[in-house]
Amino acid sequence: MRPRTTDWSLALATGAAFATGLWTLTTGQVEGWWVFALHGATGYLTFLLLIPKLVRVRNRLLPGIRSPRAWAGLATTALALLTLVCGIAWVSGGGIVVLGYNLLNWHILFGLVLTVLLSAHMVVRAKPLRTEDRSRRQALRAGAFALGAALIWPLQERLIGTLGLPGAQRRFTGSREVASFSGNGFPIVSWMADRPAPLDVATWRLRVTGLVSESFAVSHDELDARDELTATLDCTGGFYTTQHWRGTRVGALLDRAGVLPEARWVRFVSVTGYRWSLPLEQARETLIAVRVGGEPLSHGHGAPARLVAPGERGFVWVKWLALIDVRAEPDPAQLVAINVSGFVASDDVGG
Numbered sequence: 001m002r003p004r005t006t007d008w009s010l011a012l013a014t015g016a017a018f019a020t021g022l023w024t025l026t027t028g029q030v031e032g033w034w035v036f037a038l039h040g041a042t043g044y045l046t047f048l049l050l051i052p053k054l055v056r057v058r059n060r061l062l063p064g065i066r067s068p069r070a071w072a073g074l075a076t077t078a079l080a081l082l083t084l085v086c087g088i089a090w091v092s093g094g095g096i097v098v099l100g101y102n103l104l105n106w107h108i109l110f111g112l113v114l115t116v117l118l119s120a121h122m123v124v125r126a127k128p129l130r131t132e133d134r135s136r137r138q139a140l141r142a143g144a145f146a147l148g149a150a151l152i153w154p155l156q157e158r159l160i161g162t163l164g165l166p167g168a169q170r171r172f173t174g175s176r177e178v179a180s181f182s183g184n185g186f187p188i189v190s191w192m193a194d195r196p197a198p199l200d201v202a203t204w205r206l207r208v209t210g211l212v213s214e215s216f217a218v219s220h221d222e223l224d225a226r227d228e229l230t231a232t233l234d235c236t237g238g239f240y241t242t243q244h245w246r247g248t249r250v251g252a253l254l255d256r257a258g259v260l261p262e263a264r265w266v267r268f269v270s271v272t273g274y275r276w277s278l279p280l281e282q283a284r285e286t287l288i289a290v291r292v293g294g295e296p297l298s299h300g301h302g303a304p305a306r307l308v309a310p311g312e313r314g315f316v317w318v319k320w321l322a323l324i325d326v327r328a329e330p331d332p333a334q335l336v337a338i339n340v341s342g343f344v345a346s347d348d349v350g351g
């Protein structure tokens with residue numbers, strides 16, 4: 001392939017790997033398995049295209065070791081390889097933990113830094129494609145790389161299965177099972193820094209408000225009803241746990257409040273300010289849980305009450321709920337809120 005064709009293919013492949021990687025974090029339903037496959041394939045494509053690129057620039061990288069540009073190139077190459085190795089090792093089953101972080105965490109971190117470095121590199125160095133870089137032959141060659149990458153992914157899966165690697169046991173999301181049906185015995189996780197003080201179950205109330213005929217507040221004991229759900233909490237950090245949850249269906253609470261015709265979304269807000277919204281019909285099927293495996297929900301798992309949202313990744317399962325807010329639109333600021341909530345005093349957030 002011509003240099004610029006290689007470089008632009010590499011940029012596209014890396015961009016696609018980044019985008020599909022982000023996408024996997026919000027994919028929790030089995031029908032979305034192909035997002036994970038696509039992420040694997042774009043990752044392998046990046047690796048395949050890196051080979052002609054490195055062969056081409058090797059004479060500039062290695063002898064020029066004293067120039068800053070060569071260092072930037074070497075660091076980027078190392079990051080790309082680290083991202084790839086961590087990703088492959090994670091799906092194969094490597095349970096290695098380095099400095100408290102598993103291989104998936106490192107894969108994500110390296111991938112993020114790599115994307116930033118590559119974007120900077122392209123701003124400085126990218127050259128436009130000329131006619132000869134866009135020829136049919138060049139397109140066919142790039143296509144051959146893509147085909148090769150698409151074939152590696154099923155091969156990888158076959159290999160993991162045949163060799164009986166631990167990765168064969170993983171869920172379609174890549175997550176490993178931990179402490180299913182253990183009541184409160186599964187890991188306690190926060191997205192960023194949420195760590196509120198325990199809430200007083202006796203005086204705590206959950207408010208249902210927004211686009212409803214009548215707002216109301218409900219106590220912990222009132223929520224301790226007979227609605228039950230067996231659902232899988234699948235954290236983007238790489239573990240999943242299946243539990244029996246008990247509490248009250250959100251649909252029942254919404255019916256009691258009387259949803260107005262313009263309502264389309266339901267936002268679940270934590271006392272910490274952490275929040276997420278779901279489409280109305282999906283929200284109706286979720287559960288406000290006060291028990292897990294028959295035990296009262298522990299503080300770490302979100303007591304007095306937390307959201308159980310089947311098919312959504314763990315970060316949607318808002319803990320330490322304060323508010324159910326019926327809206328006409330989703331809440332774009334939730335993307336910021338989940339990342340900063342723990343850094344803001346919860347008294348200032350209200351709810």
Ligand SMILES: Nc1nc2c(c(=O)[nH]1)N[C@H]1C(S)=C(S)[C@@H](COP(=O)(O)O)O[C@H]1N2
Nearest residue numbers: 188189190191194235270274314315317319
């Ligand atoms: N208020 C609040 N809810 C939250 C979080 C958080 O940081 N704050 N973390 C989410 C994430 S990332 C996950 S995986 C689950 C973890 O639930 P657990 O601690 O019961 O395992 O809670 C979710 N709910």
Ligand SMILES: [Mo]
Nearest residue numbers: 235236314315
């Ligand atoms: Mo998570």
